[in-house]
Amino acid sequence: MRALVWHGANDIRCDTVPDPKIEHPRDAIVKVTTCAICGSDLHLHDNFMPGMEKGDIVGHEFMGEVMEVGAEAKSALKIGERVVVPFTIWCGDCDQCKRGNYSVCERSNRNKALADKVFGHTTAGLFGYTHLTGGYAGGQAEYVRVPMADRTHIKIPGGLTDEQVLFLGDIFPTGWQAAAQCDIQPTDTVAIWGCGPVGQMTIRSAILLGAKQVIAIDRVPERLAMAKAGGAITINFEEESVVERLNELTGGKGPEKCIDAVGMEAHATATIDSMMDRAKQALMLESDRAHVLREMIYVCRPAGTLSIPGVYGGLIDKMPFGMAMNKGLTWRMGQTHVNRWTDDLLNRIQEGQIDPSFVITHTVPLDQGPEMYKTFRDKRDGCIKVVLKP
Amino acid sequence: MAYYNRSSTGDNLARGLGWFSVGLGVAELMAGRTIARWMGMEDKTNLIRAYGVREITAGVGLLALGDPKPWIWSRIAGDAVDMATLAAGMENNPRAGNAGIAFGAVMAATALDIVCVQKLHQEEAYYRSLPVPDYSDRSGFPRPVSAMRGAASDAPIGEDMRTPKILRFQPAQSQTAQNQIAQNQTATS
CATH class of the missing domain: 3.90.180.10 (Medium-chain alcohol dehydrogenases, catalytic domain)
Structure with a gap:
């Protein structure tokens, strides 16, 4: 065969x-x-x-x-x-x-x-x-x-x-579980990083589960257009600041639910930390590029939830875990x-x-x-x- | 958004230059004194080692960081610095011949860099000229999004997937949380 x-x-x-x-x-x-x-x-x-x-x-x-x-x-x-x-x-x-x-x-x-x-x-x-x-x-x-x-x-x-x-x-149950494990409430803002296939399914799932506001973050115009068609407010991270825009859309409080539909291969040249990750990957000093995780920890509303359907393979570096701990974030992840x-x-x-x-x-x-x-x-x-x- | 194709002719050439950069950079870093002596520029040993670090950085960038164009431009800038250093070092230099050979080699590398960056920009122009597909009608829903919001709020989701009620942000839940806290305070007092 x-x-x-x-x-x-x-x-x-x-x-x-x-x-x-x-x-x-x-x-x-x-x-x-x-x-x-x-x-x-x-x-x-x-x-x-x-x-x-x-x-x-x-x-x-x-x-x-x-x-x-x-x-x-x-x-x-x-x-x-x-x-x-x-x-x-x-x-x-x-x-x-x-x-x-x-x-x-x-x-x-x-x-x-x-x-x-x-x-x-x-x-x-x-x-x-x-x-x-x-x-x-x-x-x-x-x-x-x-x-x-x-x-x-x-x-x-x-x-x-x-x-x-x-x-x-x-990808459909993966996007669904990513949204379901956020326990979406009608007052929640759900921010989703990545508008690839899983991200697209996650957007639809979050809408069906009743999120007040779904925000999708990517840089590829056609993917953002598809995200918008599914009901998301879009942020092109090459054109505007994710942190500022999320704060603007949430009255300065941050999204209650953050979903990483990107995983270990975050875009390598958008930010300094991604470039460092990529260089370390090349030198086998680190296996995953964790920019999205770092950004989610930073922007998430304290006591909020991070959901991670994106695949990670091994070791990540420079994780602001103190920030996550002090904000009392809940982590949900898994295949x-x-x-x-x-x-x-x-x-x-x-x-x-x-x-x-x-x-x-x-x-x-x-x-x-x-x-x-x-x-x-x-x-x-x-x-x-x-x-x-x- | 930068467009590039990691299988294109331009990209393959860029990767080749990336490996060349890494190799040259390691040689300059590890054998900086030997190279400097050979060119009759021993006083520039540390400078050559610094150039080695620059080459390694450009090489890693070309091999690992997606869009190769900025890194090829950085190589071209580096080539110009190399040529300026070699030109300055040829005056009153008994080994000016060797420095001249190095100058010629840098010129050849610069020519390759220019060919490469031109090819990469041509490829980007081609991708940009292609029509962007319109997915603005692909909602996946049978009705407008506003009608679908919350359509599955009755979905069977197990308790293990739920957030503890006290951590929910809904105003109604916050009241519950407040009641719970009040009860706890009463119990402890």
Whole structure:
């Protein structure tokens, strides 16, 4: 089969690789009909995430048709069923899964010993996202093996297009959880850094959850236009001061809720601290550029909440933690507990409350994926979300 | 917003110059005295080492900091300073020939820098000439935003995702918080 394969920094290729096989009775094989490039895939492409190996198949946002089902998954899945696959693999039986904390499933990471060493305790297995999270083959491919498939799926009813439901596997619930864990109240101002795909979903989620005011911060004109269409007041950080504008919009108090939908690759040349971070990254003295976190801590209203759906990989430097401590900020973060949200979100899509396909700007065949990684990374051609068709 | 393409011809040339800068910078820093002697400019050893730091900074900037144009311009400025230093150092210099070779090398590097920055600006002009897609109608909602605000306020969100009530900013919750504080004060007194 054909798949997008990681070969090193800035080197993802469309290769021919062996087809996946059932390896465990709980597995299923899914024929991928639609997949997408996620912003967090760029961290792999740019080689900022440790734990990738040459030959790894990437991609964790995908859906398709069930082709084969292992003996122990047959009660939950049938051949021919249409499923979106969540990026977090979950067992459903461990203490964390029973609490709904699927992204920290204690059993789905087959490289648990490695994750225990690196993270202290393991988190869930993820598709196509380093050997620290299991080294599972990803879904930017014609076929994919889904471990623990009896749990790790979202069944899709007829009448909905792939484009409407694909993002249930990652960016929609990720944006939703980012907003939900802020516990948005009707009097809240929610500031969201980053108007990429997750940022766009977060904006819509914050509006649906009833925020009084949603403010989106970015520098790319077309992304800001899309944010504005979704109901956000926009701030272009290259044209105006984020701190001054946020104070102006909140009567000098600061936003109650701040969401980081940027993560470890904050724009490298906008501020001195970002430039220092980038230089340190290049010299392997630091792994993540944390400008957004620093700015959120600074601007957030005391006793407010910081929500972090943006992906961070390791070590950050010069974190104003004293400021955060003295302001009594609440921090909410983590990978998304995808299946905790998807029944509700699927209903909302079916009811027509939201159509997540608004974010798609490019649809191309799988073999154009490597080039689209670069287009997406460089924000060329108005690229916000790339969908691939294997 | 600066436009650049990290896979373009101009960018590849910039990255090459970035590695060249790092290499030259390390050489100037580590072997500043040897280079100065070879050019007959031993009194400029510390200056050459300082230039090495400048080259390393430009190299890291070119390799790691996104838009390469400002860093290539900084290299061109640096080239001018290098040439001025070498020209001044050639007077009454028994090794003026070697200094002249270095001067020629800097001129060649400057030419490459100029070609590179021209290419980068051409590429930016091309990207700027492309039409900006209009996403101003992509709300994702079936009705105006004002009608969708709060449409999911009944969403099933677990208590573990909620903020403790006392930390909520809603006026009504603040009253609750005040009542709670009053109760606590009564209990302690």
